[in-house]
Amino acid sequence: MSILNTISRLASDYRARRRRLATYLEISNLPRAIQKDIGWPDPQTERREPLRPRRR
DSSP, rough: HHHHHHHHHHHHHHHHHHHHHHHHEEEEESOOOHHTEEEEEEETOOOOOOOOOEEE
């Protein structure tokens, strides 16, 4: 794999992460009633697991 392919893949991953974050922020700013209607998880009742396992 060439360096340009690697840079292209990293840029694509970065854009996808930014889009996911933008979507998350947009939905999080909606009123709770609308979030509930579309099936968005309630942050008070949802137990979040760490995104990455902790290293010891």
